[in-house]
Amino acid sequence: GAGVSQSPSNKVTEKGKDVELRCDPISGHTALYWYRQSLGQGLEFLIYFQGNSAPDKSGLPSDRFSAERTGGSVSTLTIQRTQQEDSAVYLCASSLGGDYRLGGYTFGSGTRLTVV
Amino acid sequence: DQQVKQNSPSLSVQEGRISILNCDYTNSMFDYFLWYKKYPAEGPTFLISISSIKDKNEDGRFTVFLNKSAKHLSLHIVPSQPGDSAVYFCAVLSGNTPLVFGKGTRLSVIA
Numbered sequence: 001g002a003g004v005s006q007s008p009s010n011k012v013t014e015k016g017k018d019v020e021l022r023c024d025p026i027s028g029h030t031a032l033y034w035y036r037q038s039l040g041q042g043l044e045f046l047i048y049f050q051g052n053s054a055p056d057k058s059g060l061p062s063d064r065f066s067a068e069r070t071g072g073s074v075s076t077l078t079i080q081r082t083q084q085e086d087s088a089v090y091l092c093a094s095s096l097g098g099d100y101r102l103g104g105y106t107f108g109s110g111t112r113l114t115v116v
Numbered sequence: 117d118q119q120v121k122q123n124s125p126s127l128s129v130q131e132g133r134i135s136i137l138n139c140d141y142t143n144s145m146f147d148y149f150l151w152y153k154k155y156p157a158e159g160p161t162f163l164i165s166i167s168s169i170k171d172k173n174e175d176g177r178f179t180v181f182l183n184k185s186a187k188h189l190s191l192h193i194v195p196s197q198p199g200d201s202a203v204y205f206c207a208v209l210s211g212n213t214p215l216v217f218g219k220g221t222r223l224s225v226i227a
Contacts, residue, residue: 004159033214042120042219043160043205056214091159105215107159 002026004108006092012114013082021077021111025094032075033095033105034067038088046090049075050097082115089113119143120208122218131227135193139206139218142187146216148209149182151191153202154220160205164191196225 005024013019025032034046045059049069060066064083069075079086089112093105121140129135137151147168152160166173166180166189173180179192193200206218 035217040125040219042122043207043215043217045214045216048214050212059214093159104162107161109157109159 004092004094004106006090006108006111008111009109010112010114012116015084015115016081018078018080019082019113021079021090021113023075023077023092023094023108025073025075025092026106027073029094029096029106030072031095031097032069033093034075034077035091035093036088037091037110038085041088043091046077079113082113084115087113087115118218119146119216120206120218122206122221124221125219126222126224128224128226129196131198131225132195135191135196135200135223135225137191137193137204137206137221137223139189139191140187141189141206141208143208143210144184144187145210146208147211149180149189150207150209150215151178151180152205152207152217154205155202163204193223196223198225198227201225 007022030051032049035043047067048056064080067077089110091110093107095105119142150165151163153163154160164175164178164180166182181190201224203220203222205220207215
């Protein structure tokens with residue numbers, strides 16, 4: 001597609017339930033990033049995929065968070081046993097390569113997750 | 117510990133005047149600096165960038181200044197327009213690592 005697509009745009013879930021957030025990057029972009037923005041906070045890095053390399057998971061806040069990227073394209077971020085502090089806007093971005101200078105990041109519109 | 121600090125959560129400016137948004141960073145290894153703009157319910161969009169070998173980059177109404185000795189970055193918007201009202205994020209980069217963002221500054225341009 002023309003841009004980065006994220007679904008759903010909004011998700012309300014009960015505490016303790018699992019959720020899956022989806023990201024469709026721009027075709028041909030080898031790098032994919034997940035960030036989240038909690039209320040009053042900046043964009044917090046979560047995880048980064050680059051081609052076939054092992055993902056950089058250094059930003060994942062707990063082992064309840066995981067992500068995969070199938071076939072080098074679509075990515076799914078999974079949050080298990082959701083907690084209220086997981087409420088945030090989850091943003092996905094893709095770029096042409098691992099070096100930002102090759103083309104920069106294109107962000108999706110995000111998924112607003114609310115845990116009640 | 118925050119690597120990128122935007123100490124002003126909000127800023128209000130009259131239309132036509134200059135908006136100055138500030139950003140401080142802690143790591144002298146950062147070598148590329150960017151500003152992103154975000155409207156509600158949209159993803160951030162790239163605005164302007166500067167590499168560490170420069171101290172100024174200009175693009176129309178937007179100018180970014182870099183003071184490496186002070187580890188300080190600023191974005192000047194002149195003249196400010198109501199459509200500039202948004203949240204502005206400073207971001208920094210070192211090598212191939214993911215962008216590190218500040219907390220953002222909400223700019224309101226008052227007509």
